[in-house]
Amino acid sequence: MVNGVQRYFALDVLRGLTIALMILVNNPGSWSNIYAPFKHAVWHGFTITDLIFPTFLFVVGNAMSFSLRKNKYISNKVFLKKILKRSFLIFFIGLSLNAFPFIIRNEFGEIVLKDFSEIRIMGVLQRIAICYLIAGLLLHFIKTQASLIISINILLFYWWVLYRFGNALDPFGLQGNAALKFDLLIFQPENLWKGFGIRFDPEGLLSTLPAVVNVIAGYVAGVFIQTSGNKLTTVWKLALGGLVLLIVSLFWDNYFPINKALWTSSFVLYSIGWDLLIIAVLIIILELWHFKKWAKIFIAFGRNPLFIFVLSGIFSELLSIVWIHGAALKIWIYTNAFLSWLTKYNASLAFAVSFMLLMWCIGYIMDRKKIYIKV
Secondary structure (H helix, E strand, O other): OEOOEOOOHHHHHHHHHHHHHHHHHHOOOOHHHOOHHHOOOOOOOOOHHHHHHHHHHHHHHHHHHHHHHHHOOOOHHHHHHHHHHHHHHHHHHHHHHHHOOOEEEOOOOOEEEOOHHHOOOOOHHHHHHHHHHHHHHHHHHOOHHHHHHHHHHHHHHHHHHHHHHOOOOOOOOOOOOHHHHHHHHHOOHHHOOOOOOOOOOOOOOOOHHHHHHHHHHHHHHHHHHHHHOOOHHHHHHHHHHHHHHHHHHHHHOOOOOOOOOOOOHHHHHHHHHHHHHHHHHHHHHHHHOOOOHHHHHHHHHHHOHHHHHHHHHHHHHHHHHOEEOOEEHHHHHHHHHHHOOOOHHHHHHHHHHHHHHHHHHHHHHHHHOOOOOOO
16 A cells, blocks of 8 residues: 555556666667667557557556545645646656757767757657646546547547648658647757657657547556456456457558557557556456566566656766767677677667666665655
8 A cells, every 4th residue: 555545566567667668679789780679660550669658658647546546635726736846847857868968979079068959859758747747637627537538539639630731642741740840830940859860759749649648548547447456357348448449540540540750549549459458468467366576577667767767868878978999888888798799689689688677776776775766
């Protein structure tokens, strides 16, 4: 029991597992040699890696199913102050992480100050902050059933916006989609991500709107599990719901392609469908069969999720800015410790796993010492 509210081991494991996978896919030894299963879909389509971020939003909703219970007993003024403060801090931390380490190396290897006018504004934590804020306000003031109705309308509205305001010949393409057009109304091109070869942000403002639904779905699933308990009937209802959403999303994919970068409505339903199936399987294994020992490793990640995720980003940036023998420390470690005896893809995977285990060690030590850092 935590503050009078029972916690569920399966939900805690899912949160820790998601953090572990986020760190793993964000820190390959070489971006040119990413281990194949850890690649995102090029544009339309879906890979297992595309499931990680929406699952994190899903577990944010799970956590809210516990925290909003306690918020019933505080005034609306106190609640608003609490949720606005937390959302702002998470957004600010994400923005600061984009700016860190505030210096770069130029083409001559010299350390110079970053051009802060070109810092990316949006990002993973920024999207989490906005989704947390909107979902929290809806669920607190409008309640669950109305929030689900609003969620359906959000997904349909987003479909209409992208189709209506995207390029007529290819409304869901990389260039000329409505999400990019909207972001360019708010931000300068220099403040958008450039990983697609053009300035386009996969965590942009407009595409954050349907991502709110992932959080609301996580909340509803969390409430359902708490209400129904760890029973076989709970499992099959979660699994049935997941299968229905997968079927609906695959049908919708014919008209509104599953696409993580655009965070399409079909992608939202597809990712939620898989999340429901995953949590159902975890409940069977962990709660009904009581096979828990293997999963305890993930608890260390789940106890300090935000801190460990931010720490992994800071540490990764430091490995890139610190040079040794004329190369970034990250490249030096990857080349000498892994690439010297493994194939390039296995070396990249080994580096990522080692990096993730280092973060786990820090999380484990913090957990043992009861150090929990929350925003």
